[in-house]
Amino acid sequence: MAVVPHGLIILAGPAGVGKSTLCDRLVAEAPQFERVVTATTRPPRPNEVNGRDYHFLSEAEFDLRQQAGEFLEWACVHRKYRYGTLKSAVLGRLPETNLVMNIDVQGVRSIRAAAAQIPLLQRCLVTIFIAPDSLDVLRERLEGRGPLPAEELARRMQSAELELADRFSYDYIIHSSTKEQDFRALLDYWAQAQARLGGT
């Protein structure tokens, strides 16, 4: 029987659209999926475990690994902490398991650029954009998670419009509906992607 190579699903889309919800459910219900463990200079919270929740790096370690070209992508969030995806966190796990991660559209662009130089990554990459039905629906989901300062909400909504413009560069688009339908769409797209990964 032919062995289908593992895949890396990248879920992207505007803040609040439902990326984490889908990612969490995929990892919980599809045992052959692991979440990519990303790196951060943010200090661990009391319940967080190094290597499970994040690879917690000091500023100096992050610098060194950045200079050594060990990141697929990285970004500084709110000019405070750096977050990034180490090549080893993806390429080291792909021989064992399928991977899923959620990331912003800028991160996807960086990963695509890195994948152009890394044939294994290029072969296994499956990009899925989650698009809200409308900007009003997105606003409702953002507000539904808890109070958000008006300025922050406006900033996220403005970014969302720019991010949505990227959606046609993705392998698949999930037009977000109910949580259940979004998850079904994700599984359908994964089945299609697997056929492609397996070369059938």
Ligand SMILES: Nc1ncnc2c1ncn2[C@@H]1O[C@H](COP(=O)(O)OP(=O)(O)OP(=O)(O)O)[C@@H](O)[C@H]1O
């Ligand atoms: N299909 C859906 N229908 C209705 N509500 C949803 C749906 N998917 C997710 N939600 C809700 O919308 C809110 C935002 O979802 P989630 O945190 O998964 O978004 P996200 O894209 O990961 O956001 P961020 O980029 O900020 O991390 C949550 O309250 C979640 O329960």
